[in-house]
Amino acid sequence: MELTGAQRIEAPREAVWRALNDPDILRQCIPGCQELAQDSATAFTARVVLKIGPVKASFSGAVTLSDLDPPRRYRITGEGQGGVAGFAKGGADVWLEPEADGATLLTYAAQAMVGGKIAQLGARLIDSTSRKLAGEFFSAFAQIVAPQPIPAPPLPSEAAP
Amino acid sequence: MFAFTYHRPDTVTAAVDLLRAHEEAKPLAGGQTLIATLKQRLAAPSDLVDLSGLPALRAITLADGRLIIGAIARHADVEASPTVRESLPALAALAGLIGDPAVRNRGTLGGSIANNDPSADYPAACLALAATIVTDRREIAAADFFTGLFETALEPDEIVVQVSFPLGGEGAYEKFRNPASRYAMAGVFVWRGDASLGETGVRVAVTGAGQGGVFRWSEAEAALAGAFNPAALESLGLPADEMIADIHGGGAYRAHLVREMARRAVARLMAAAA
Numbered sequence: 001m002e003l004t005g006a007q008r009i010e011a012p013r014e015a016v017w018r019a020l021n022d023p024d025i026l027r028q029c030i031p032g033c034q035e036l037a038q039d040s041a042t043a044f045t046a047r048v049v050l051k052i053g054p055v056k057a058s059f060s061g062a063v064t065l066s067d068l069d070p071p072r073r074y075r076i077t078g079e080g081q082g083g084v085a086g087f088a089k090g091g092a093d094v095w096l097e098p099e100a101d102g103a104t105l106l107t108y109a110a111q112a113m114v115g116g117k118i119a120q121l122g123a124r125l126i127d128s129t130s131r132k133l134a135g136e137f138f139s140a141f142a143q144i145v146a147p148q149p150i151p152a153p154p155l156p157s158e159a160a161p
Numbered sequence: 162m163f164a165f166t167y168h169r170p171d172t173v174t175a176a177v178d179l180l181r182a183h184e185e186a187k188p189l190a191g192g193q194t195l196i197a198t199l200k201q202r203l204a205a206p207s208d209l210v211d212l213s214g215l216p217a218l219r220a221i222t223l224a225d226g227r228l229i230i231g232a233i234a235r236h237a238d239v240e241a242s243p244t245v246r247e248s249l250p251a252l253a254a255l256a257g258l259i260g261d262p263a264v265r266n267r268g269t270l271g272g273s274i275a276n277n278d279p280s281a282d283y284p285a286a287c288l289a290l291a292a293t294i295v296t297d298r299r300e301i302a303a304a305d306f307f308t309g310l311f312e313t314a315l316e317p318d319e320i321v322v323q324v325s326f327p328l329g330g331e332g333a334y335e336k337f338r339n340p341a342s343r344y345a346m347a348g349v350f351v352w353r354g355d356a357s358l359g360e361t362g363v364r365v366a367v368t369g370a371g372q373g374g375v376f377r378w379s380e381a382e383a384a385l386a387g388a389f390n391p392a393a394l395e396s397l398g399l400p401a402d403e404m405i406a407d408i409h410g411g412g413a414y415r416a417h418l419v420r421e422m423a424r425r426a427v428a429r430l431m432a433a434a435a
Binding site for chain 1: 187194195198201202203204205276277278279280309310311342344372373405406407408409
C-alpha cells in the first residue's frame with residue numbers, strides 16, 4: 001500500500017531540508033515518538049507509542065535516512081518491534097520543490113507494513129491508520145517549520161468526504 | 162492479558178475520580194472491543210473502571226419529545242425496548258444488526274460511540290438523528306463528538322452518561338455487513354424531518370466507509386432535499402480515495418456500496434410512509 005500527499009510549507013527549501021535532518025524536530029513530528037536518539041548523521045534509535053482506539057503498543061526500533069540528495073530529496077525509513085503486538089515498518093520518499101514565492105512544496109510517497117498480532121486484528125484499519133499517521137507527521141512538520149501552514153492538495157486522512 | 166486493578170464504582174462521580182486518579186486507567190462498558198484487545202495484550206491499562214455498577218445508566222426513557230438512552234444500555238436492550246420501537250423504530254432495528262447475539266447482549270451504546278470504530282453502527286445513527294451526547298460534565302452535539310478515526314471529543318477521564326435523540330422525523334438504516342465480523346462494509350442512516358412535528362430537511366450519515374470514520378454525505382442530503390426518492394442519488398458518487406480500502410474491498414467498491422445502501426434506506430423510508 002502506498003500513500004501520497006503534499007504539503008506547502010511557508011519556509012525556504014534550505015530551512016525545510018535542515019529540519020528534515022534535525023532529530024529534535026523529527027521527534028516532535030513522528031506520531032507518538034517518546035525518544036529519538038541520534039546514532040549517526042543518518043541513523044537514529046526511536047521509541048514510539050502507537051495508540052489507535054483501544055490498542056496502545058510501544059515500539060522500539062531504528063529510523064534511517066537514505067538516498068540523500070540535499071536539499072532535494074531523501075528517504076526516511078522506520079522499523080520497530082512491538083514485542084507481543086508484532087512489528088511495524090514504514091518509509092516515505094520525500095521531495096522538496098521551491099515555490100515561486102519562496103515557500104516549499106513537500107511531496108511524499110509513504111509505505112507502511114505491519115505484521116504479527118496487530119496486523120491480524122487490525123487488518124481492516126491499517127490503510128486508514130497509516131494515512132492518518134502520515135498526515136499527522138507532515139502537518140506537525142509544517143507547523144513546526146513554519147508556524148502557519150497552508151496545506152496544498154488536501155490530505156485524505158481526516159477530511160470527511 | 163496483563164495484570165490490572167479492577168474497580169466497580171457505584172456512582173458516576175466515583176468513576177470519574179478513579180479515572181482521574183490513575184493515569185493509565187480505562188473505563189470498561191460492555192468490553193466487546195476492550196476485553197478482546199486486553200486478551201491479545203495489545204493494551205495494558207493499569208486500572209479498569211467497570212461502569213456496570215451504575216444501573217441508572219441503563220434506563221431508556223422518553224422526555225420532552227426526546228428519546229433518552231443510558232450509556233450502558235445493551236444493544237439487545239435497545240433492540241427489544243418497546244419505547245425505542247415505538248418512538249424510533251430505525252434505531253431499534255439498527256441495534257439488532259450489530260454484531261451477533263453475544264455482542265448485542267454485552268456491548269453498549271456508550272461504549273460503541275466512545276470507541277468510534279470507523280465501521281461501528283451507532284455513530285451513523287447519532288449523526289443522522291442529531292443526537293446529543295450527555296457526559297458527566299457537559300452536552301456534546303453528535304456533529305462535534307466524532308472527530309476522526311477512533312477519536313472523539315471526550316477527555317480521557319470523561320464518561321458518556323446518556324444519549325438523547327430528538328424525535329422529529331423518521332429514519333431508516335441500511336447496512337452491508339461483512340459476513341464474518343458483521344461490521345459495516347458500508348452503513349447508511351437516512352433521516353427525514355416530519356413537517357407535522359416542525360422538522361424539515363434530510364440527513365444522511367455514512368459509517369464503515371470513510372477513512373476518517375463516520376461522516377455526513379452532504380451531496381446526498383442536498384439531492385434528497387430536492388427530490389426524496391432513490392433516483393435522486395443515481396448520479397452521485399463519493400471519491401474512492403477517501404473510502405476505506407482493505408482486504409474486504411477497495412475504495413471504489415465501498416463508494417458504490419454507500420450509494421446503494423443510501424438508495425435502499427430512502428426506498429425503505431418511502432415504503433414506510435406510503
